């Protein structure tokens with residue numbers, strides 16, 4: 544039996560909101576209700592961040608009300624109400640200190656010491672491959688590490704770790720991350736079909752991402768690596784603003800065009816005052832597997848020069864290498880498949896630099912940015 548949106552709204556209309564006591568449906572705080580083809584139901588409630596604790600019971604009541612209709616999987620999350628107009632202001636290019644959005648600290652993710660974003664100005668530069676190998680490099684330093692795939696429109700982390708299946712839900716109603724070579728792994732790809740996520744609107748994406756970050760049993764982590772969606776649009780900016788990031792890493796290929804995009808990425812994070820932990824040049828050189836000769840098919844050294852110009856650390860360069868590609872695509876990142884090889888060493892060295900930077904306090908430890 545399929546349950547209609549109207550039936551759900553009727554059930555939700557009986558739920559009263561805190562403070563005013565009006566119906567949740569009449570309050571205007573309820574997002575659209577999304578019904579996935581597999582029957583999963585998702586919606587969010589927009590609130591002001593400081594009121595989160597009084598809204599928590601409403602969130603649970605809403606979930607229970609829809610479940611009572613016979614829907615087995617219901618996803619409800621609280622999202623932050625952003626005043627109209629402020630988003631456009633935040634997405635504008637910075638014109639100097641006066642145009643910077645004002646920031647205020649807010650809640651860290653329980654148990655997680657540092658959250659870092661791995662981002663790229665454009666797609667296909669190897670951001671997810673880098674995020675996965677860096678996370679494994681951090682683990683090889685003896686750290687407790689997790690990876691969150693925030694690339695909602697093209698999640699690659701399940702493929703990179705060779706993971707399938709759905710995360711369990713624990714007694715506290717939190718999603719239990721999957722284990723990927725000793726990392727705690729969470730991806731939207733475990734929960735919904737790629738095609739389903741493609742049709743989500745912005746608020747729905749943010750609602751899902753908030754839940755993936757905050758309603759997951761991460762336990763104690765030294766570092767949580769977020770594989771960001773590629774690009775520097777509103778979605779990326781919103782994630783950067785609403786996540787308590789200690790810093791960001793930008794991945795680029797050496798071409799001029801990719802570097803222009805990388806520069807945009809750096810500007811975006813700087814705009815919301817998130818430290819840049821470094822720039823990584825991926826697919827820098829091609830070493831011919833037959834003759835051993837190296838060639839710089841995308842140019843060379845561009846990212847190192849760019850990092851110097853922009854005054855951000857240069858973490859290193861990873862060559863274009865077929866083994867990296869084949870291993871990643873087969874679900875065995877090179878740091879696991881060939882832990883003592885030259886490529887694993889590159890990623891481990893970069894992980895060490897990142898950890899040095901995080902542990903030296905040369906970053907911002909966990910404040911959450913809110914645009915006002």
Ligand SMILES: Nc1ncnc2c1ncn2[C@@H]1O[C@H](COP(=O)(O)OP(=O)(O)OP(=O)(O)O)[C@@H](O)[C@H]1O
Nearest residue numbers: 666667668669670671672773862863864867868871
């Ligand atoms: N250094 C490398 N050498 C060879 N192949 C690589 C390298 N880095 C990544 N790749 C390959 O390039 C392809 C794209 O990589 P990846 O999915 O990591 O990119 P991405 O930037 O995350 O892409 P998207 O924008 O789609 O999320 C994959 O097939 C991957 O195996």
